[in-house]
Amino acid sequence: MKIISGNSNLPLTRAIAGYLELPVVDASVRRFADEEIFVEIHENVRGEDVFVVQSTSYPANDNLMELLIMIDALRRASAKRITAVLPYFGYARQDRKPGPRTPISAKLVANLITQAGADRVLSIDLHAGQIQGFFDIPTDNLFAAPVMSADILARFGNEQLMVVSPDVGGVVRARALAKRLNNAPLAIVDKRREKPGESEVMNIIGQVQDHFCIIIDDIVDSGGTLCNAAAALKEQGASDVVAYCTHGVLSGGAAPRIDGSQLKELVITDSIQATEAVKDAGRIRHLTIAPLLGEAIRRIADESSVSSLFD
Structure with a gap:
């Protein structure tokens, strides 16, 4: 099992890794001169169960693109399973059509994460429960x-x-x-x-x-x-x-x-x-919420129950 992070919330990722007694994967997530995002992973992840921790908070679009590119990089590096850990899932408030000619952006973002190559999603307190159904991959919604x-x-x-x-x-x-x-x-x-x-x-x-x-x-x-x-x-x-x-x-x-x-x-x-x-x-x-996320990640990696965390 490996933990990797984008730039959205490094302190939380380090706290989760500390709870799991694991190092954070050495990776570069940086910008070209024109603000394009470049990701390079400096460790072997072939055959690994990798958890990408990235909140899609402000700047939401930059953090979302970081997540998608990191997932793509891990998929091309032959990671066995990629779990997108989204402590905060941005665009979740756009989960329905409140009026004519408006998007359901939460579904669009779910499609992007799935198509990028994520195998499952872990989040906390999704704005609406039905967002779990927007993903065509297993999705765990934790509660704070x-x-x-x-x-x-x-x-x-x-x-x-x-x-x-x-x-x-x-x-x-x-x-x-x-x-x-x-x-x-x-x-x-x-x-x-x-x-x-x-x-x-x-x-x-x-x-x-x-x-x-x-x-x-x-x-x-x-x-x-x-x-x-x-x-x-x-x-x-x-x-x-x-x-x-x-x-x-x-x-x-x-x-x-x-x-x-x-x-x-x-x-x-x-x-x-x-x-x-x-x-x-x-x-x-x-x-x-680092211990809560860390324990959920451990249970996903061990294939044990996550729902029993809330019994």
């Missing part, structure tokens, strides 16, 4: 809920917890977390999104008075939804509001927006490498 629930119980276990879904579509995710938190009660934020990147909170479904509210979501981008939801929950009498999100995209002025909001804290995983603005934010904290 066990990591988050352990952190919540360790830090806020003595509070009167309530799990909050930021929209109706996230109720299944919120219910799963609430079950892990000793069947905590559930509330839902009813919001209306006028256009991408902007949201308006309409009302709260559920009694949040005097509860310590945990907002759970898979992706935080602009942070507008979380900030609006936190303000609405505080207006309804919530004692405090903390948000847990798997993928901290946090584009534009999201980090200062979080710092200036009524959120006590935003907790994200290291599926996306943090920018300097995110690192400097006072209310943003990181959880590592």
Whole structure:
């Protein structure tokens, strides 16, 4: 088994390799003068089970092309099996046609990864479960809920917890977390999104008075939804509001927006490498998913159960 990485999230790859007690494969992923991507693998991978760790986060197109070219290089180097490990799967929000003449980009990206030569895919908290069906190869979708629930119980276990879904579509995710938190009660934020990147909170479904509210979501981008939801929950009498999100995209002025909001804290995983603005934010904290990914990789290599990680 070998672990190889693109440039999107080297610290996470090194942490995964450390968990598995393996070195990261020596490879060059660099640019020509015209920004074309060049990949060269400096180790023999013939007959090896190779795991390519690459989040397709910002710059999404560059990181996606790095992934595709690395997979092609490994296939041509006669790797026995190539697993694309995507801690964050970009383009996942374009998983359906919301209007006429719009693409389903998540399916297109799935086709590209498959055609490049990947034999299987491993990801965490896909934006929608049906994306697994977009791939014509085996796909494992891990969940960050066990990591988050352990952190919540360790830090806020003595509070009167309530799990909050930021929209109706996230109720299944919120219910799963609430079950892990000793069947905590559930509330839902009813919001209306006028256009991408902007949201308006309409009302709260559920009694949040005097509860310590945990907002759970898979992706935080602009942070507008979380900030609006936190303000609405505080207006309804919530004692405090903390948000847990798997993928901290946090584009534009999201980090200062979080710092200036009524959120006590935003907790994200290291599926996306943090920018300097995110690192400097006072209310943003990181959880590592390296042990979770490392254990899943070990089980895939050993042909043992991955789903039992979440029993």
